[in-house]
Amino acid sequence: MSHRIDYSRFNNVGDSDDDSDSIKNKDIHRGIQKDKQMSIAKHPASNEISTVTRTIQDPNTGRCVFLCNETKIYSWDQNLDEVNLYIPAPPSQQASSFEIRIEPQRLQVGIRGHDRFFIDEETFSKVNTKESSWYLDKDSKEIHIVLIKAHRGQVWDRVLKGINTDEKDGDEQHIIDPFLQQKLRKDLLLERFQEEHRGFDFRDAEFNGSVPDPREFLGGVKYS
Secondary structure, eight states: OOOOOOOOGGGHHHHOGGGHHHHTOOOHHOOSSSSOOOHHHOTSSOEEEEEEEEEEEOOOTTEEEETTEEEEEEEEOSSSEEEEEEEOTTTOOOOEEEEEEETEEEEEEEEETSSSSSSEEEBSOOOEEEEEEEEETTTEEEEEEEEEEESOOOOOOOOOOOOOOOOOTTTTOOOHHHHHHHHHHHHHHHHHHHHSTTTOOOOTTTSSSSOOTTTTGGOOOOOO
16 A cells, blocks of 8 residues: 655654754755755645655755755765765664664664654665664764665665655655756766776866766776
8 A cells, every 4th residue: 555654753753952953954944955846745535734845955064854844854975885874863772772674675764662663665776785784873863874885876866765656756755856866966976087087186077968877977887
């Protein structure tokens, strides 16, 4: 059965005294793209709006930030080899309190003793589970999950799909706007150029038109 993810359950799990966890943070506001793309989920029995989600980019960290009803659920970034997911951790919890399962195409995050996972979703693409890992960062008070890409150089437009369905609007909960999508492709392509042509500086490089696929462009990404 198709179902949307109920991110309201994070309200009590991700409580934090850190103001940076709220979209009310002024620096995050400045990073919102002009064409704010929202995805609205409605209650199946009515037209009442129950959930509004969107992804923006934090200008300070460069991370993508996934918001539900203007509350930060998690942030993430990526490079050629991996995707890093950062989840605000519940206060006073030790690493041993968490139950985190990284499967080839699914991620589950929860607290031991609870009757359900707080995240239980398909990943955007396939994960190398043997190389992936996670830890609790006590300084940032975040659960840091490292997902190693099974396909090196692949651009992940999002970390989690949010819903298991083939319906037309099935993935809307995690869609990012086209501008941010192009920026992610550019960042990975420049990282690849820098890796393959050491000694050159590509930081200010620009592309005309759409950015090519970093994994396939000019013969494809190399494996170390």
